[in-house]
Structures are given as structure tokens and as C-alpha cells.
Amino acid sequence: MDLLQKLKDPQVLKDLTEDAVVWATQHGLVMGLATPTPAAAVVHAPLALTPVPFPAGTFREAEAAAGAFAALVDAVAEDDAYLLATLRPTAAHDDFGVLAHLRSDYMLHTPTGSLLQVEINTIGVSFACLGGLTACLHGHLLGRLGAGAAERAALPPNDALDQLADALGAAAQAYGVEGAVVVMVVQPGERNLYDQQWAQTRLWERHGVRTLRRTLSELARDAELGADRRLRVGGAVAAVVYFRAGYVPEDYAGEAEWAARERVERSDAFKCPSVAYQLAGAKKVQQDLARPGQVERFLPDEAQAALVRRFFAGLWGLEDLADPDTAAAVGAALRDPGAFVLKPQREGGGHNLYGAELRARLERGGPGLGAYVLMQRILPPINRSVMVRGGEAVEADTLSELGIFSVLVRRGGEVLVSRGAGHLVRTKAAESDEGGVAAGYGVLDSPFLV
Ligand code: ADP
Ligand code: MG
Ligand code: MG
Numbered sequence: 001m002d003l004l005q006k007l008k009d010p011q012v013l014k015d016l017t018e019d020a021v022v023w024a025t026q027h028g029l030v031m032g033l034a035t036p037t038p039a040a041a042v043v044h045a046p047l048a049l050t051p052v053p054f055p056a057g058t059f060r061e062a063e064a065a066a067g068a069f070a071a072l073v074d075a076v077a078e079d080d081a082y083l084l085a086t087l088r089p090t091a092a093h094d095d096f097g098v099l100a101h102l103r104s105d106y107m108l109h110t111p112t113g114s115l116l117q118v119e120i121n122t123i124g125v126s127f128a129c130l131g132g133l134t135a136c137l138h139g140h141l142l143g144r145l146g147a148g149a150a151e152r153a154a155l156p157p158n159d160a161l162d163q164l165a166d167a168l169g170a171a172a173q174a175y176g177v178e179g180a181v182v183v184m185v186v187q188p189g190e191r192n193l194y195d196q197q198w199a200q201t202r203l204w205e206r207h208g209v210r211t212l213r214r215t216l217s218e219l220a221r222d223a224e225l226g227a228d229r230r231l232r233v234g235g236a237v238a239a240v241v242y243f244r245a246g247y248v249p250e251d252y253a254g255e256a257e258w259a260a261r262e263r264v265e266r267s268d269a270f271k272c273p274s275v276a277y278q279l280a281g282a283k284k285v286q287q288d289l290a291r292p293g294q295v296e297r298f299l300p301d302e303a304q305a306a307l308v309r310r311f312f313a314g315l316w317g318l319e320d321l322a323d324p325d326t327a328a329a330v331g332a333a334l335r336d337p338g339a340f341v342l343k344p345q346r347e348g349g350g351h352n353l354y355g356a357e358l359r360a361r362l363e364r365g366g367p368g369l370g371a372y373v374l375m376q377r378i379l380p381p382i383n384r385s386v387m388v389r390g391g392e393a394v395e396a397d398t399l400s401e402l403g404i405f406s407v408l409v410r411r412g413g414e415v416l417v418s419r420g421a422g423h424l425v426r427t428k429a430a431e432s433d434e435g436g437v438a439a440g441y442g443v444l445d446s447p448f449l450v
Pocket of ligand 3: 105119349
């Protein structure tokens with residue numbers, strides 16, 4: 001069934017758009033508006049009206065690699081020497097609780113047909129909840145367009161929301177203190193709070209664990225670290241500290257916020273993520289792991305290492321421009337900047353350099369260049385999509401990025417939970433370099449397996 005063909009009929013498009021917007025609001029597929037109370041003024045999340053075709057075999061491959069990527073990040077995060085011992089807090093961590101909620105992001109590379117990893121996120125991973133709801137919305141809309149059971153089966157099940165709630169619940173249970181809570185560290189005025197609140201609602205429903213939402217500034221004021229290493233927030237013991245903030249410098253307004261982060265880190269609460277996990281997700285680490293022999297160092301199981309490696313794109317560090325491989329890559333990027341991306345050590349979208357800006361930065365050189373990694377530009381297929389924002393439908397050429405979630409709960413040496421945890425597709429206009437949904441470039445989507 002050619003879904004987009006049906007949407008050429010203006011009446012069908014209008015009806016389906018209204019259905020989508022209403023369904024989204026009815027089911028909490030929403031974001032806050034930029035008002036003083038984003039919880040109370042909501043709008044449907046930006047979304048694609050129909051799911052995007054995606055090769056089924058490739059999708060399954062990415063799903064199958066979720067556990068191996070979690071194992072890789074876990075091993076890297078454990079290697080103090082590797083991750084700059086000075087950045088590691090001094091508290092003993094042999095019995096530390098680890099909770100990881102990861103999302104490995106990929107795009108199809110058209111010239112080779114392979115799926116290549118864009119990056120892996122280890123902190124503040126968003127859209128597990130709204131992404132799962134988007135899959136439900138697309139199931140509903142396909143039905144409205146007359147799709148049969150076979151076509152609806154092309155939408156893979158997506159349990160990302162329950163998986164996140166269950167991982168939080170498993171960590172809280174492993175912490176083992178009756179009445180202990182999850183502290184979700186949030187940004188003030190967060191517009192994506194429904195995605196976050198879904199996790200806490202579902203955690204309450206499925207596991208009876210309460211969540212406190214606090215900014216780093218509030219934690220700076222209210223979080224106390226006891227001699228027993230318990231973190232107490234307003235009288236409650238924190239079983240888990242779940243960061244949906246703390247990955248951009250602006251989240252640390254001053255010394256007090258850094259001190260709060262350190263108190264959390266020194267506590268015995270499960271941290272999602274720990275500082276080590278956050279560092280393990282750095283783009284510099286991704287680039288370093290792509291060097292020969294590095295993945296193999298952390299994943300001794302050859303099959304597992306190979307599973308991860310097949311997704312690596314070309315990546316180069318820029319700390320030693322005299323290195324022949326680096327010099328060759330930089331030379332190629334100067335000649336053809338459209339084939340590369342220059343990435344600083346930042347998260348949250350909007351920081352990468354492309355095209356003329358990339359060339360100018362490489363030409364300027366200087367020691368600051370070592371803070372970037374140079375990456376092969378992935379060239380995904382261009383699709384036609386209808387994107388709906390603020391109730392308005394716009395058809396455009398688009399690119400899609402697939403994210404595969406995984407969760408890992410570990411207490412000391414004992415892995416309690418490690419599994420793939422659903423997926424997300426984000427789609428953006430083909431001419432836009434960056435793709436953030438929250439930042440207003442992209443829309444939530446889901447894969448239609450072909
Ligand atoms: P962030 O941590 O800020 O999300 P990303 O590495 O995901 O950083 O880059 C942001 C966006 O830039 C991605 O979602 C993707 O759309 C685009 N992008 C990043 N790396 C590449 C690449 N190698 N090729 C093509 N596009 C890329
Ligand atoms: Mg990221
Ligand atoms: Mg990203």
C-alpha cells in the first residue's frame with residue numbers, strides 16, 4: 001500500500017492530520033509549551049504522519065547488537081585508567097550500583113547499504129516513552145488508512161517505555177531500602193517533561209516506586225550525603241539518581257551544582273549514568289574505540305566485538321595532525337568537506353560543523369582542534385514524509401535516524417538486567433544537518449519494515 005499516495009487527497013490528509021493530533025493529545029504523546037508552566041500547556045509532539053520504510057533485516061541486526069553495545073560501554077566505564085583516573089571520584093566503587101539507559105543511533109549509508117552508528121548516548125537519553133507512543137499512533141493511523149493486519153505487522157512492537165520503567169524498578173529493588181525513591185534530575189522549564197513523566201508514572205504503576213523531580217540547583221540546596229553514603233533528598237533516601245540533565249555546561253550554573261553532582265556520585269545510589277558512564281559516551285571515546293584493536297580490548301568475545309564493529313563509520317582523532325592517517329583524512333575533508341562531519345565533545349544537537357564551516361575550522365587549526373573528532377558523513381536514503389508540527393502538515397524530503405535502546409543494571413560484578421529496550425526513529429528535513437526533535441528540527445517517527 002502506498003501510504004503517501006493516499007495522502008495526496010487533501011481531504012484524507014486533513015482528516016488524518018486531525019486524527020493524529022487528537023490521538024497524540026488523548027494518549028499523552030505531547031510536549032510542554034514554552035510557558036512558565038510547561039506541564040499545563042501542551043501541544044502534540046512533532047510527528048511523522050506515516051511510518052518510514054526501513055529494511056527489516058537491517059533493523060533486526062541493530063536490535064541484535066544492543067546487548068553488545070551495552071557490554072562495550074559497561075567495560076569502558078569500568079576502566080579507570082582508560083577514562084582519566086582524575087575524573088573518577090575517589091569513593092570506593094566495588095559495590096557500586098550501575099543503571100544504564102543507552103541509545104545507539106544509526107543511519108543507513110546508501111552507497112554501501114550498511115547501517116552505520118552516528119553515536120551512542122549514555123546520559124539523558126530521551127524519547128523512549130514518546131517514541132513507543134509514536135509506534136502506537138502509527139498503528140492506529142495505518143488502520144484509519146485501511147491497512148490490513150499484515151501491513152500493521154510491519155510496525156515492530158516497541159516496549160521502550162516499559163523497559164525503562166522496569167530497569168528503574170529493578171535498580172530501586174536492588175538498592176533494597178523500603179520507600180527509597182528515584183530522583184530524576186531535570187532542567188528547569190523542561191518542555192520534554194511528558195516523555196520523562198511517562199517513565200515515572202509507569203514506574204509507579206508497575207513497581208510502586210516514587211519519583212522526585214529536581215534540578216541540579218535544587219539538589220545543591222537539598223541533597224545531603226550521609227556518612228553511610230546514603231543520599232537523602234528532603235527526607236527521602238535516593239535509590240536511583242536518574243539524570244535527564246547534566247550533559248550541557250549550562251546545567252551547572254556554578255560551583256554548587258558541580259558539588260551536588262559530586263555528592264550524587266559519591267553516594268551509594270544507582271546512578272543513571274555514573275560520571276564514568278557519561279564519559280564512556282563521549283564522541284572522543286567512540287572515535288578511540290574505532291581504532292584497530294580497541295573494541296577487542298573491551299569485548300574479549302570475538303563474535304561480540306565483530307557485532308559492534310560492523311556499525312562503525314570512519315572516525316579520526318585530531319590531536320596529532322602529523323600522523324599519516326590523520327593527515328590523509330584531514331586532506332580529504334579539506335578537498336571534500338561534504339563527505340565529513342566535525343564533532344566537538346557536546347551533546348544535545350546543534351554543535352557539529354559541516355561543509356564550509358568544517359573546512360574553515362580545519363584550516364584554522366590550532367591546539368583546540370584536538371577537542372573535535374572528524375567523522376565520515378553518513379548518506380542516508382531520502383524519503384518523502386508528511387511531518388506534523390503544531391497541527392500543521394508539511395510534506396518534505398526527509399532523512400531518518402534509528403535509535404536502539406538498551407538497559408543494563410549491575411550491582412558490583414553481578415549483572416541483574418541487560419537487554420535491548422525498544423527503539424526510536426527520528427526523521428528530519430533532508431536539507432537540515434542536525435535533527436533534534438526537541439530542538440524543533442525533527443519529528444518522531446517509527447519504522448515500517450520492508
Ligand atoms: P548529539 O550528541 O548532539 O546528538 P550527534 O552525533 O547525534 O550529536 O549529531 C547530531 C546530528 O547530526 C545527528 O542526529 C545526525 O542528524 C547528524 N550527524 C551526526 N553525525 C553524522 C554523520 N557522521 N553523518 C551524517 N549526519 C550526522
Ligand atoms: Mg548524543
Ligand atoms: Mg545524537
